[in-house]
Amino acid sequence: MTNRISNPLEKINCRFSIKDMSPIGAGPESVQGFMPASSGELSEAIAYCIKHCITAPIVIGRCTNILVSERIPSEQVFLNLCRMNKINVSGTSIAAQAGASLESVVEASLSFSEDLSRLSGIPGTIGGAAAGNAGADGIAIGDFIREVHALDYSGQTLILRQPELGYAYRSSLFKTRNDLVITEVILDLMPGDSAKAQIEREAALNRRRSRGIGLEPSLGSFFLNPGQSSAGKLLDDAGLRGFILGRAQVSTHHANIIINPGRLATSEEIAELASYCRKKVLELYNIDLKPEVNLYGLTI
Numbered sequence: 001m002t003n004r005i006s007n008p009l010e011k012i013n014c015r016f017s018i019k020d021m022s023p024i025g026a027g028p029e030s031v032q033g034f035m036p037a038s039s040g041e042l043s044e045a046i047a048y049c050i051k052h053c054i055t056a057p058i059v060i061g062r063c064t065n066i067l068v069s070e071r072i073p074s075e076q077v078f079l080n081l082c083r084m085n086k087i088n089v090s091g092t093s094i095a096a097q098a099g100a101s102l103e104s105v106v107e108a109s110l111s112f113s114e115d116l117s118r119l120s121g122i123p124g125t126i127g128g129a130a131a132g133n134a135g136a137d138g139i140a141i142g143d144f145i146r147e148v149h150a151l152d153y154s155g156q157t158l159i160l161r162q163p164e165l166g167y168a169y170r171s172s173l174f175k176t177r178n179d180l181v182i183t184e185v186i187l188d189l190m191p192g193d194s195a196k197a198q199i200e201r202e203a204a205l206n207r208r209r210s211r212g213i214g215l216e217p218s219l220g221s222f223f224l225n226p227g228q229s230s231a232g233k234l235l236d237d238a239g240l241r242g243f244i245l246g247r248a249q250v251s252t253h254h255a256n257i258i259i260n261p262g263r264l265a266t267s268e269e270i271a272e273l274a275s276y277c278r279k280k281v282l283e284l285y286n287i288d289l290k291p292e293v294n295l296y297g298l299t300i
């Protein structure tokens with residue numbers, strides 16, 4: 001049994017299941033952490049962490065791009081931002097709290113801009129998307145971000161603008177500064193045609209459906225594309241499509257997607273399969289695939 005943090009912030013201090021939240025259905029079933037509903041409550045949670053020398057809480061949105069070991073130490077604290085989810089549209093700008101879903105931000109944009117339509121169907125929060133520069137079909141969320149508001153683990157508020165956000169392919173400043181909690185994301189969009197935006201959105205959703213993305217428990221693409229190559233093609237050429245190890249499997253739809261049929265595999269088993277795939281591609285093509293998924297307590 002893990003220790004519950006005892007503190008005066010009972011209303012935002014809770015336990016939750018990473019396994020239940022995660023679309024791949026793996027991870028610890030009960031972790032301790034904070035689920036603040038406002039920036040004020042988040043500041044209180046961070047002040048609590050500072051006071052109690054909790055130096056490295058793990059920030060999470062909807063767990064669609066993280067794999068957490070079931071053996072992560074029970075003292076590990078998580079900051080779950082899903083309740084901070086307000087969205088405000090002003091002209092052609094959108095200010096979204098970090099826990100708002102990317103999907104709801106896309107929906108909020110459709111009446112006045114085509115910019116975000118192609119990001120339709122990417123699960124997770126705008127905070128997670130801004131941290132990993134989520135993207136699809138040649139665009140990424142960082143292309144449209146004017147500024148990001150964040151808190152660091154000393155409790156200081158920061159306003160970060162381009163180019164200091166360091167956006168690149170599935171990468172950003174937040175990949176190296178894991179002491180920053182994104183609280184709000186401000187996007188500037190080009191005005192456009194609403195009907196066209198809806199059509200592009202439907203097309204994007206259809207493309208995802210036809211590729212089988214999201215049909216099975218997964219975390220989306222497991223590996224980053226190395227340079228100009230496609231991780232999916234390399235894994236396919238290596239004969240790994242549909243490959244099964246333990247209770248985890250490489251999707252039969254797309255070789256860069258690892259699935260958890262029946263949600264029975266542990267994170268450790270999923271990581272083992274990923275590690276096998278990585279080694280196979282290294283052996284055959286001398287290319288070392290790097291994970292796109294963020295791993296906690298696991299190495300592959």
Ligand SMILES: Cc1cc2nc3c(=O)[nH]c(=O)nc-3n(C[C@H](O)[C@H](O)[C@H](O)COP(=O)(O)OP(=O)(O)OC[C@H]3O[C@@H](n4cnc5c(N)ncnc54)[C@H](O)[C@@H]3O)c2cc1C
Pocket residue numbers: 023058059060061062063064065066081098122123124125126127128129130131132133134135136174180181182183213214215218219220221294
């Ligand atoms: C079926 C499926 C399809 C997908 N398709 C795509 C796709 O097409 N393109 C794509 O890019 N991704 C895709 N993904 C991956 C995932 O949806 C994105 O990476 C998403 O943006 C992650 O958001 P999240 O809220 O779930 O973040 P989480 O998984 O909870 O966290 C991801 C990382 O971001 C950090 N983070 C989260 N919130 C914050 C915050 N507020 N402040 C600081 N750091 C934070 C976390 O610490 C962690 O390192 C897919 C995933 C699935 C399951």
